[in-house]
Amino acid sequence: MYYPEELIEEVRTRNDIVEVISGYVRLQKKGSNYFGLCPFHNEKSPSFSVSPGKQMYYCFGCGAGGNVITFLMEYENQTFPEAVRTLAQRAGIALPEADDSKEAKQADSRRAKLLEINKEAAKYFYYQLRTERGSVGMEYLRKRELSDETMNHFGLGYANKYSNDLIQYLKSKGYSEDLIRDAGLCNVDEKHGMYDKFWNRVMFPIQDINHRVIGFGGRVMGDGKPKYLNSPETEIFDKSRNLYGLNFARTSRKGNVILCEGYMDVIAMHQAGFTQAVASLGTAFTSGQASLLRRYANEILLSYDSDGAGVNAALRAIGILKEAGMTGRVINLEPYKDPDEFIKALGGEEFQKRLDHAENSFFFELRQLQKNYDLSDPEQKTAFHREIARKLCTFSEEVERENYIEAVAQKYHISFENLRRLVGTYAAQTGLAQPVIRPKSGVQKKNTAAEGIKNSQKLLLTWLVEQPQLYRQISKYISPKDFTEGLYEKVADRLFEELEQGNINPASIISMFEEEEDQREAASLFHTKLERLESTAEQEKALHDIVCAVKRNSYERDSAQLGTDVAALNRVIAGKKQLEELAKTHISLE
Structure with a gap:
């Protein structure tokens, strides 16, 4: 069902986001915003923020965000039209019948x-x-x-x-x-x-x-x-970016997700009350699926078949989860082959015990590795210890590496100092030791050039929403075309238009997108954390650097795509001139 933009905006504005979300989440006012425990992931301290001014919500823990329509889509699993209808009914707004021409356009x-x-x-x-x-x-x-x-x-x-x-x-x-x-x-x-x-x-x-x-x-x-x-x-x-059962598991609020191999395993677990179970779709687990799961849980419990193929699949999934910054634990299903067989034989209570005692993924890897060595043979035992040292080198955080060295030494009866020395020696010889990274938040991220470009664009959009008076200074140099991400450009186009009119409405911008993923991404553009700097001079320098970074990336993109088009050439020339002017321009926060 298609609804005109003006009607969607009326429905949204007639439903105060604080009132609606208060029906689902206990909120407490802190300053100008309200905070509560995020309903979309398991947390102990509130990171879920609701802004009455922006009419938006955002979780700084899991990244969930949007307007009041997005919230119903995400919490109630409603489509965009369904959420609009629910809110219209709540506000007493009569929705019109389908507009034939627009409905036909949408259906086509x-x-x-x-x-x-x-x-x-x-x-x-x-x-x-x-x-x-x-x-x-x-x-x-x-x-x-x-x-x-x-x-x-x-x-x-x-x-x-x-x-x-x-x-x-x-x-x-x-x-x-x-x-x-x-x-x-x-x-x-x-x-x-x-x-x-x-x-x-x-x-x-x-x-x-x-x-x-x-x-x-x-x-x-x-x-x-x-x-x-x-x-x-x-x-x-797209098989690599969907998971069977996730449409139900996403609202289970169990604090973890059970990842298994087949459709019947998922269905059997849901029937037994384990509604957080999902499965990949006839293919091996992918990094895209790991990124999807990261939205809903930090801990993944692997419930793969206990045969050789299942073990290999679990080992592969562990590596993918680690790369995505998530922890995995492995459920022991023995003596049964899969979770469906286990639950039929022993029941849900016993399966829950296996969940509670799921094995740390690193120790699961070592246990599988140990099968290749005869530990009664000194040479093979030494080779096994070297292999342990090699795997310990892969921990990038020093504290985490030290903790695992201690735990492994205790489990395999190795002297802590000897194992620590072996790890150090092996790392020096092979260059395997990862640099120590101390992430600012709980999740480690790769600081790639592409991520830096996207982050500078997000920071600039957040800054403009927080301090719209900056627009007059920035618009001399930056236009929506300077935002190189497709969705970012659409958001910037609408935001710049509203800034020109002097009346910005971030929540309405989110309503431009019907897909929940797009709404979540758009919301993140207005909630990127700005660096806390003490002096105005430091803040102004940081803003100037961000504006320059956005413009420089745009100029470099246009230069790389330059052909024989005269208009494109003019854009590149103009971009270079603006970059030179920006370098000498002071952007004031006063």
Whole structure:
């Protein structure tokens, strides 16, 4: 459903963000803002800020942020139109019927159409499972001890044995062959023509964090190959940046996330009350998925199969989590193969005990490594200790490295000083020791050039929102085109327009974006932490450096892209001139 921008803004302004969020979070006023415990991640001290002036919220712990519409989208798992409708009802605002021309324009968009056809396919599979044709699928799920409530909750379905049922159904609903193919719901070849991608399979709809169906997984009935088949990647389905079950797990508020291998493991754990379980989508765990999980939990519990493949997958995931600045622990499922088998055999209480005693990921790595050595042989034992020293070198924080040396020495009965010396010697010989990094916050980040460029642009936007009077001085040198990130440029374009009019409204800028990720990113642009400097002169120098950095990056980008276009050449010349002027210009905070 499309709503005009003016109507969205009326709905937003008629719902005070402090009042709305107070219904979900206990807030206390501190200065001009309100603070409380973040509802989107587990924390003990309040880092969740709500600004009545900006009509925005932001968590300095997990980065959640946005306006009152964003909050409902994130907390209640609502889509943008659903959140607007909820708030309109709360404020007593009557929403109009769909505007045909704009509705048609929206419906014609590729993304909307693909989401729509996937939803229709999910409904079809759901219905088929509950008919006579789907009895083989229902029998399989019953044997897996799934309740009707669980099957309905996850939208489980069945693809018939006939290989063109879904295509015929979707065509009858008016969808074109091109769209069916582009949604990944069919295969096409010279021998068979166009036929259903999924047939004779129990179907698992894959949903994004807003419960929209973006793809499918199918488990074959019988001995066919492959056992599990997943949708191909499409314009709306990126396997490396989605996780099965995350749409439910994100609101579990358990303080951790359980990462496992398969759809059935996730479903079995949710049915047993472990609603924080998720799984990768037919591929190995990726850094993109780790970044996604980082939004919802700092600790990940790995519940991979206990066989060799599962152990290797766990070891790989540990490295990815560490690279993303997260801690992982490994759940011991033995003597059972996977969490589904474990829970069926021993129940939820025993599984919770395994969660509580999950193994530190570093010691899990050492335990697996130890299997390669005969510790009764002095030479192999020494080789094992050297390998331990090599792994200890990978800790970049000195305190953390020292703590692990102490713990490892105690666990493996090695002299602390001897192990410490071995680590030092090994690091000196191989150059493996990482530089000691003392992060400003709890999460270690790579200070890359690209991150520095983005940060300078974010800092400038935050500064302009905090002190809009600076705009008149800065606008002589900086325009929205100087913001090299696509979303940043859109935000700057709107913000500069409002600054020209003398009436800035950050919360309304966020409403320009319908996707929750975009809203979160836009909110972060107005909440980047400005460095606390004592004197005005220091603050002015810092601001001047930021403005210069933004302009310099823009100039360098334009110069690198310069071709024969006269207009582009003029931009580069103008940029160089402005940079030279900026170097001699004083920006006053008075």
